[in-house]
Amino acid sequence: MYVKICGLSEPEHVATAVRAGADAIGFVMTRSSRRVSPERAAELAALVPGHVLTVGVFRGEDPETVRAAALTSGVRAVQLHGNHPHGDFTALKDLGAGLIRAVDAQADLRCGAYDEDLLIVDAPQAGSGLPWDWAAVRGRPSGQWMLAGGLAPANVAEAIEAARPWGVDVSSGVESAPGVKDSGLIEEFLGEVRRTRG
Numbered sequence: 001m002y003v004k005i006c007g008l009s010e011p012e013h014v015a016t017a018v019r020a021g022a023d024a025i026g027f028v029m030t031r032s033s034r035r036v037s038p039e040r041a042a043e044l045a046a047l048v049p050g051h052v053l054t055v056g057v058f059r060g061e062d063p064e065t066v067r068a069a070a071l072t073s074g075v076r077a078v079q080l081h082g083n084h085p086h087g088d089f090t091a092l093k094d095l096g097a098g099l100i101r102a103v104d105a106q107a108d109l110r111c112g113a114y115d116e117d118l119l120i121v122d123a124p125q126a127g128s129g130l131p132w133d134w135a136a137v138r139g140r141p142s143g144q145w146m147l148a149g150g151l152a153p154a155n156v157a158e159a160i161e162a163a164r165p166w167g168v169d170v171s172s173g174v175e176s177a178p179g180v181k182d183s184g185l186i187e188e189f190l191g192e193v194r195r196t197r198g
């Protein structure tokens with residue numbers, strides 16, 4: 001099970017996520033309580049070893065804004081929320097970074113339909129921490145996809161069982177307060193996923 005820990009803004013939490021076995025780490029570079037500048041994301045990304053994917057998270061920005069932030073921060077993938085048209089993914093194909101399409105369950109759930117490398121199926125309100133009907137997407141995306149939205153150490157096993165995703169993505173559920181990550185919760189989340197896998 002592939003695991004992405006998202007919305008990190010402090011070196012301590014990046015180190016915890018890496019040590020605890022995260023496969024990907026996300027830096028939010030759009031309007032959010034978790035927002036970091038591309039320059040800050042670059043500092044944090046520099047702490048991440050090569051086997052862990054760094055992801056820049058965006059919502060609704062035009063491709064040139066995404067491109068500029070991705071190049072400044074050096075993230076190895078960009079995650080686009082906000083129902084971007086296919087053309088935005090085409091426009092970013094030459095960026096040299098992975099393309100992640102993040103949508104809710106009402107969208108086109110065919111993996112790669114927009115030429116993206118990875119699909120995330122999320123709650124209607126991304127980053128809200130609100131659980132949703134994970135079982136509703138079970139078997140619908142074809143291929144490798146990640147489940148997000150309202151996941152936390154206490155419910156990630158249930159969510160995996162309900163939706164059967166290839167990976168999981170969490171932000172609010174590993175925070176002690178909105179926008180404040182908690183190392184203990186990051187470790188707990190990764191531990192729970194490992195237990196589910198085993």
Ligand SMILES: O=C(O)c1ccccc1N[C@@H]1O[C@H](COP(=O)(O)O)[C@@H](O)[C@H]1O
Pocket residue numbers: 006007026028030031032033034057058059079081102120122123126127128129130148149150151169170171172173
């Ligand atoms: O985390 C944010 O603040 C955010 C803002 C705008 C777009 C996406 C955002 N995060 C993504 O939302 C899910 C996690 O949501 P949750 O907080 O765990 O419910 C994940 O895909 C994040 O990358």
